[in-house]
Amino acid sequence: MKIKFVGILGLFVLSSCGQSKKETASASDCDSTLTYDSSIKTIVNTNCVGCHGAGSSNGNFSTLALLQADKADVYSEVASGSMPKGNSAFKDSADGRSLKAWLSCSTLK
Numbered sequence: 001m002k003i004k005f006v007g008i009l010g011l012f013v014l015s016s017c018g019q020s021k022k023e024t025a026s027a028s029d030c031d032s033t034l035t036y037d038s039s040i041k042t043i044v045n046t047n048c049v050g051c052h053g054a055g056s057s058n059g060n061f062s063t064l065a066l067l068q069a070d071k072a073d074v075y076s077e078v079a080s081g082s083m084p085k086g087n088s089a090f091k092d093s094a095d096g097r098s099l100k101a102w103l104s105c106s107t108l109k
């Protein structure tokens with residue numbers, strides 16, 4: 001009984017430590033019909049740039065080039081539900097799914 005409890009506690013501690021598991025994009029999830037100008041810019045401006053604009057010390061994601069440069073990190077943060085900060089439901093919303101599908105493409109356009 002005691003051992004079982006410690007085991008469950010250990011699992012809880014491991015799974016609540018978000019940084020230990022990195023979500024990675026899979027090219028097969030790419031939706032190439034999505035473009036920065038047609039939809040992604042609005043999604044990112046609405047959900048991210050308030051905290052991640054020019055001058056942010058936590059990362060500036062206000063342009064296509066900046067998103068491309070940090071693509072793997074951005075995908076990981078969104079897919080794990082860590083970002084947008086305080087909104088873990090975003091990743092399963094329509095906008096969240098579009099953003100993940102776009103970030104899964106090898107070249108962002």
Ligand code: HEC
Nearest residue numbers: 047048050051052058059061070073074077078083084085
């Ligand atoms: C309410 C403010 C807020 C919002 C909204 C927000 N973030 Fe963050 N973000 C932060 C803070 C603060 C950090 C620094 C780490 C931490 O505190 O978790 C961070 C860290 C990050 C990082 C890791 C830092 C790096 O340089 O790689 C990424 C990637 C990221 N955010 C992406 C996003 C994306 C994408 C969105 C929108 C879908 C978003 N964030 C929305 C506040 C926010």
